[in-house]
Amino acid sequence: MRAILSTIFLTGALALPAQQAFEIGPKNTGDLPGGKEADGIIGDFVLRNDVVEAVVSGDRPLRRANMSTFYGAGGLTPGCLFDLTLRGKNNDQLTIFGPHGQRGDVTHVRITEPAGVTAAIETFLSAASNGGLEKRHEYRIDSIMQGVLITTTYHNQTKQERKGSIDDYVKPVGRGGVFKNIRWVDAVDPADKCGYAIGWLGGDGGRGSKLIPPPRVVTLKPGEKKTYTRYFAVGSSPADAVGEVLSYSLVAGTGTLLGTVTGKDGQPAPGAVATIKSGEQSVLAYPNAKGEFAVHLPPGDYKVEIAERGRASFQVTVTVKDDVNVTRVNAKLGPSAGVVFKITGEDGADIPCKAQFIGVDPTKTPRLGPQNRAHGCVDQWHSERGDFFVPLDPGKYKIIVTRGPEHSHHEQEVEIKAGATATVEATLKRLVKTPGWVSTDFHNHSTPSGDNQCGTDDRIINLAAEHIEFAPATEHNRIYDWAPHIKKLGLTNVLSTIIGMELTGAGAGSHFNCFPLTPKAFTQDHGAPVHHNDPRLNAIILRDWDGPRADRWLHIDHPDMIEKFIDRNADGLPDGGFAGLENMIDGIETQNYSASQVLSGVPWRIQKRGGREYVRQNWEFIWLQMLNRGHGYHAVAVCDAHSVYGNGVGGWRTYVKSSTDNPAKIDWREISRNAKAGRMILSTGPFLEVSTQDGTIAGGYTRLNGEVVLHVRVQCTDWIDIDRVQVLINGRQYPALNFTRATHKDLFGDGVVKFDRKLRIPLSEDSHIIVVAHGENHDLKTGFGTSAQAPIKPCAYNNPIFVDIDGNGFQPNGDNLGWPLPVKGLSVEAVKAKLDSWKKSSK
Numbered sequence: 001m002r003a004i005l006s007t008i009f010l011t012g013a014l015a016l017p018a019q020q021a022f023e024i025g026p027k028n029t030g031d032l033p034g035g036k037e038a039d040g041i042i043g044d045f046v047l048r049n050d051v052v053e054a055v056v057s058g059d060r061p062l063r064r065a066n067m068s069t070f071y072g073a074g075g076l077t078p079g080c081l082f083d084l085t086l087r088g089k090n091n092d093q094l095t096i097f098g099p100h101g102q103r104g105d106v107t108h109v110r111i112t113e114p115a116g117v118t119a120a121i122e123t124f125l126s127a128a129s130n131g132g133l134e135k136r137h138e139y140r141i142d143s144i145m146q147g148v149l150i151t152t153t154y155h156n157q158t159k160q161e162r163k164g165s166i167d168d169y170v171k172p173v174g175r176g177g178v179f180k181n182i183r184w185v186d187a188v189d190p191a192d193k194c195g196y197a198i199g200w201l202g203g204d205g206g207r208g209s210k211l212i213p214p215p216r217v218v219t220l221k222p223g224e225k226k227t228y229t230r231y232f233a234v235g236s237s238p239a240d241a242v243g244e245v246l247s248y249s250l251v252a253g254t255g256t257l258l259g260t261v262t263g264k265d266g267q268p269a270p271g272a273v274a275t276i277k278s279g280e281q282s283v284l285a286y287p288n289a290k291g292e293f294a295v296h297l298p299p300g301d302y303k304v305e306i307a308e309r310g311r312a313s314f315q316v317t318v319t320v321k322d323d324v325n326v327t328r329v330n331a332k333l334g335p336s337a338g339v340v341f342k343i344t345g346e347d348g349a350d351i352p353c354k355a356q357f358i359g360v361d362p363t364k365t366p367r368l369g370p371q372n373r374a375h376g377c378v379d380q381w382h383s384e385r386g387d388f389f390v391p392l393d394p395g396k397y398k399i400i401v402t403r404g405p406e407h408s409h410h411e412q413e414v415e416i417k418a419g420a421t422a423t424v425e426a427t428l429k430r431l432v433k434t435p436g437w438v439s440t441d442f443h444n445h446s447t448p449s450g451d452n453q454c455g456t457d458d459r460i461i462n463l464a465a466e467h468i469e470f471a472p473a474t475e476h477n478r479i480y481d482w483a484p485h486i487k488k489l490g491l492t493n494v495l496s497t498i499i500g501m502e503l504t505g506a507g508a509g510s511h512f513n514c515f516p517l518t519p520k521a522f523t524q525d526h527g528a529p530v531h532h533n534d535p536r537l538n539a540i541i542l543r544d545w546d547g548p549r550a551d552r553w554l555h556i557d558h559p560d561m562i563e564k565f566i567d568r569n570a571d572g573l574p575d576g577g578f579a580g581l582e583n584m585i586d587g588i589e590t591q592n593y594s595a596s597q598v599l600s601g602v603p604w605r606i607q608k609r610g611g612r613e614y615v616r617q618n619w620e621f622i623w624l625q626m627l628n629r630g631h632g633y634h635a636v637a638v639c640d641a642h643s644v645y646g647n648g649v650g651g652w653r654t655y656v657k658s659s660t661d662n663p664a665k666i667d668w669r670e671i672s673r674n675a676k677a678g679r680m681i682l683s684t685g686p687f688l689e690v691s692t693q694d695g696t697i698a699g700g701y702t703r704l705n706g707e708v709v710l711h712v713r714v715q716c717t718d719w720i721d722i723d724r725v726q727v728l729i730n731g732r733q734y735p736a737l738n739f740t741r742a743t744h745k746d747l748f749g750d751g752v753v754k755f756d757r758k759l760r761i762p763l764s765e766d767s768h769i770i771v772v773a774h775g776e777n778h779d780l781k782t783g784f785g786t787s788a789q790a791p792i793k794p795c796a797y798n799n800p801i802f803v804d805i806d807g808n809g810f811q812p813n814g815d816n817l818g819w820p821l822p823v824k825g826l827s828v829e830a831v832k833a834k835l836d837s838w839k840k841s842s843k
Contacts, residue, residue, distance in 0.1 A: 010529045018143045019049040021111045021119040021268065023058070029522045032083075035092025036192065036447055036455055039066055039082045042522045045111060045121050047139055048087060051146050055083035056121045056139055059109040063523050066450030067477035069171060070103065071506045075609065077102065079123030079137060084148065084196070084234045093187045093194045096170035099137045099152050099234060107127070118142045118470055132158035133220075144243040147197075147233030148738045151205055156220035156228075163219045166228065168198065172453045174370070176238075179276075180298065181281040182245050184238040186284060188453040189373045190273070193286045195238030199245035205229030206242050208251035236293075239276055239285035243296030253323030254296040258503040260328070261291045261306055261314075264335035264419075268292075271391070272308035272333060296343025304329055309366070310336040310391030312418070317455040333739065335419040336391050342425040343386035343401055343410075351428065352494060353463035356785040357381070360413060363395030365786075372454040374461035377645035379786055382458075382465040384489045394418045403684035404439070404467025404650060404717070404782045406432040409719045409782060431752050432687045432715045434511040438658040438666060440470040442647060442675075443502070443557055443589065443638035445511050450641035452486045459649075462641065462734035464494045466650030469663045470671055472500040472515040472553075479519040479526040496666040502557060503538055505531030510564065511557040512585075516549075518670065535564060539584035555587035555636055555673040561622040562708070562822050565631065570824035581812045582631045586676050590620045591637035591652050596684070597621060598772055599726060602838060603822040604831045613828045622822065624731030627768055627800060631810040634675065634699060634799045637682035651789030655681040657697070683796035684719040684780060686754070686788075689713040690771045690798045698798040701810055707762050708803055714755040714773045719782035720794045721775050722754050727761065728770040731817050737761065740776075766811045768800035 007439050024044050025033060032040035033053045040046070043058035055061050056079065063078040063392075064070065070077070106125050113120040116316045120140040127134040134155040136697035138171045139148050169246050170543070174186040187194040201209040202467040209229070218226055231248050235241035245252050263269040268291030275282050285293040297320045306329075307313040314331040321327065345351045359365040368376030368390070375381060394416050401410040401424065410426035441463070446456040453488050455460075460482060463471050473482040500515025509532050521525030529541045535556070542554055556564070564572065565577040590598075597605060598620040598751045623635060637652040656671050657679035674680070678699020696702040714722060725747075727737035737759070741748045747757055755773065775794030776810060784790040804810045819838075826834075 002355055010391050012561070017117075017119075018116045019119040019141050019714050020115050021045060021047050021121050022721050023111065024522070033085050033092055034090030036090045036092070037066065037083065037095050037261070038520070039095075041524060044082070046108065047121055047141050047148060049121060049141055049143050049145060051087055051144065052141070052148075053087050053141070054081060054141070054148050055086060055121070056080070057082050059093060059106055060524060064524070066448055067525060068504050069095055069450035071504070074103055076104055077355050079106045081139065081150070081232070084232065085194070086146075086234060086236065087141060089765040091192060091194050092368075093192060095161050095171040095173065096169065099150050101167045101169045102137060106667065111353065112138070114142060121349070127155065128156040133157070133162055136783045145248070146174060146235065147231055147241070149205060149229065149231055151227060151229040153225060153274065154218060154220055155225045156222060159222045160744065161219065161221055161682070163217065166218045167213055168230070170196070170198070170773035173468050175284070177282065177764050178217040180246060180278065180282045181201065182242050183214070184242050184283055186238050189370060189455060190284075190286070191369075191373070191375070193236050195232045195235050195241045195284070197235070197241035197245045198592065198780060199229060201229045203247060207248055209249055211245075211249045212414060218488065219716065230689065231538065236288065237284055237286040239274070239283045239293070239295045242283050246298060247296045250298060254321040255299055255322055257295045257297055257302070257304070257318065257320055257328045258328050258548055259285070259287065259293045259304070259306070261287045261293075261331045261333060262822065263311060263333050269308055269333050271309065271313070272306055272331070275305045276737050277303040277305070292579070303527065304718065306331040306333065308333060308336070308391065309368070310338045311394060321360065336387055337394055338391035338417055338421055339399065339416070340421050340423045341383070341388050341390070341401070342423065344427050346427060346429055350469075351403055351429065352384050352461065352491070353386060353403045354465040355383070355390065356426075357390070357392065358785065360396035360398055363397060366392060371645040372643040374458040374465070374644050377643070380528060381643055383581065384461045384491055392416050399424055400782065400785065401426055401428065403428045403465070403721055405783065406430060406439070406467055407436060407689070408717060411724070431717045434655065434687055435660070436657060436662060437655040437681070438469040438661065438671070439469045439657050440654050440662070440671065441466060441638055441649060441652075442553075442555065442636055442654065443474050443592070444470060444471060444641045445475060448478050448480055449502075449642075449665060452475060454641075454643050456482065457483050457489060457642055459496065459641070460491060461490055462492050462644045462649045470496045470656070470666050472498045472513070472668075474500050474502045474513045474515075475502040476502050477525050477528050477531070479517045479528045481519060492666045493662075496663045496668070498668040502526055503529065503531055503732050506698050509533045509538055510535045510559060512538050512542055513557055514550065514552065514556060515553045517670070518546050534578065536578055536581050536584060540558055541580065543584070551669050553675055554585055554587055555589065556588055556642065558592045559586075559588045559619060561626070562824055563616055565626055566821045567823040571823045572823045574821045574823060582626070582633060585633050587636045588619070588623065588636040589638055590623045591682055593647065593651060595792050596774070598795070598797055599774065601733065601817070602835060603819055603843070604826075604835065606828060615826060615828055615831050617822070621817070624728070625816050625819070625821065628730055628812050628815045628817070634678040634680060635682055636680065641676045646788045648789070651784070652682065652684055653794055655683060655687065678799040680799050681796060684792050685716065685783070685794050686722055686773045686775070686796040687715045688771065688798060689771050692801060693802070696801055698801060701802045701804065703804045703807060704763075706805055707760060708769065710759045710771070712755060712757055712759060713753065715752050716754050716794065717752070720780070721778045722794055723778065724774040724776050725755050726772045726774065727759065728772065729761070729763070729816055730783050730813055732815070763803060763805050765808070765813055766802075766804055768802050770797055770800050772797040
């Protein structure tokens with residue numbers, strides 16, 4: 001056990017103790033720790049020694065952890081532990097630790113001991129402001145702690161008995177468990193090599209205090225006080241953190257288990273995982289770059305299992321003795337098996353890509369890691385470059401490599417033998433030609449958003465691997481810049497971005513994506529505005545934030561179309577929604593990750609979730625109705641990705657007109673300008689081009705006399721196909737404008753170009769024209785495998801072309817497309833009855 005360092009004198013001056021508590025101001029922001037979840041700002045407090053550093057959130061206006069960790073007014077979390085990492089490692093993985101679920105306003109957060117034998121910070125809720133229940137949380141650290149001692153004191157100052165839950169709130173939660181009465185939590189991505197451990201302590205919570213089971217309920221008599229203490233430790237692994245808690249709590253001390261893990265030729269194997277078992281309980285340890293790990297454990301017998309995908313595993317039973325003798329484990333795992341990838345474009349340069357791994361019977365499909373990381377997510381691997389290695393256990397695998405829907409794909413079966421590697425070498429050709437258009441996605445997230453733990457680098461790699469060329473940063477309620485991440489990954493020639501955000505909240509206000517915006521470093525949400533329930537206020541505020549600018553893009557995310565534009569007060573009667581909102585926005589998401597319903601012909605669908613049925617709006621159909629009522633905002637397709645596998649990027653995208661196809665030269669102003677003009681094609685992969693005889697494209701207005709000659713061209717890569725082209729006139733599907741492989745076989749091709757025809761369409765009134773290319777008998781399985789995008793049908797459609805046939809300017813026809821405007825409050829049974837009636841009448 002290390003002794004507490006005493007204060008010493010150096011050159012006649014008093015040296016500050018290693019343990020300190022201090023406030024962050026404008027001039028010392030460099031003292032804030034970093035990491036994936038780091039969230040410190042000016043006004044927060046840092047608690048640190050030579051071993052660890054932590055951030056306690058200050059009592060600042062609207063202080064909260066990464067949004068949307070919590071939504072709404074109850075999401076304020078001053079006085080909570082926001083960051084905790086080993087000193088200088090910049091590896092924070094903690095979103096928030098709320099002692100006893102601490103949320104909401106506090107009376108104060110202050111330093112009670114700036115330096116000395118210990119340093120401490122206090123969060124206090126007075127009885128007067130908390131319904132008669134005084135609550136105090138103290139965060140304390142000494143010179144050698146590898147964590148923070150957190151003590152909570154309740155004082156019931158009422159005349160009634162008080163009773164309630166006292167569970168702590170911890171996020172994120174990766175793999176976890178209990179070991180020796182200590183709760184441990186792994187990093188969401190184990191490759192980040194960080195772990196946390198929480199041990200509840202009896203007595204006064206000092207060193208040597210006995211570990212106790214976590215208390216669940218506190219009962220306080222009138223006037224009674226009770227105190228609870230836990231030690232929250234951090235380490236390079238869960239086992240490291242657990243060992244620290246054990247060292248703190250055991251008077252007799254702990255022994256040390258020291259492991260060395262090597263692979264081929266005695267080289268370190270830092271990618272291995274050591275599972276330490278005691279009875280039915282276990283905890284994980286990660287070797288460092290030298291292949292070493294050390295864990296403090298109480299004396300006793302332990303089973304140690306060390307494994308790494310692609311290598312032979314190792315098992316041994318050891319006896320840990322006292323705190324003097326070291327128990328050593330030397331694990332020789334041998335060489336790693338796996339696949340070496342060499343993926344290039346036609347120019348011979350390596351390119352970002354995605355690889356899928358499918359086990360060939362009897363080999364099982366591998367699980368490479370958690371779904372929210374790029375390098376090994378379930379059965380996929382997303383790479384920022386074409387040369388990479390994926391370790392795999394011996395067996396047979398089918399491997400599919402893709403680079404989004406414009407490139408060819410590569411399939412290959414490999415057999416991997418123990419200790420050997422196979423090579424997958426392929427050139428992915430650019431089959432689909434898209435000159436003058438770039439592939440974009442205006443809505444995605446990574447861990448600064450708070451409601452997911454996808455690393456920002458992982459999101460960037462995911463975007464690049466799926467061949468998205470322009471993606472604004474749209475984190476929840478945080479103005480953020482992805483450019484430094486793109487540069488660090490060497491992807492500036494692959495992906496362009498712009499600073500933006502998603503303004504997020506609960507209630508009627510909707511979510512808005514907006515770019516560009518200017519961040520303010522080390523302030524709450526980087527200077528983002530606050531969400532309001534009236535969506536028009538949000539639109540106005542975002543338009544004018546930090547000064548109005550005409551080139552700022554603004555669209556509504558996953559919109560409640562009925563509430564916004566039809567039935568605002570949900571009384572079942574059309575009232576026009578939020579009057580004027582349609583004129584304040586540039587676009588809406590008619591597609592947000594799901595299968596297209598643009599040809600369904602109905603305003604609702606029934607969706608099952610968790611065994612229950614729900615009524616879901618068909619945004620695409622209601623958008624068509626709104627177009628006929630004169631609404632002029634444009635349709636956008638996004639993925640709204642929160643993970644890499646499953647809800648990842650690539651299932652939907654929006655092609656936007658651009659003067660350059662080089663991502664490094666993309667001008668966001670041009671992207672915004674063309675998007676505002678509706679020059680956009682929504683797609684799950686097919687590349688659709690639509691133009692009139694005078695060259696008018698998506699979003700354009702033209703004057704033509706009675707007939708439009710529509711040039712429709714569709715390209716698909718070698719793993720995507722379509723079998724239907726339907727032209728919508730003012731949202732209606734006319735049989736004469738429905739072309740399928742079954743009825744018009746001669747119009748469809750089997751190569752890259754699936755459809756290339758000029759269609760003569762007579763018009764009798766002003767009309768907006770949308771073309772839908774659809775693969776009714778196809779899906780995206782080849783490109784997405786077991787991921788959730790796989791069942792989605794290939795589909796693409798353009799923002800409408802508006803045709804004025806009489807020279808009086810375009811006039812919408814008001815057609816509701818055979819349905820009353822949908823309203824709120826309809827039950828599943830009522831909607832089913834309406835849909836059944838419609839099906840019978842349409843036969």
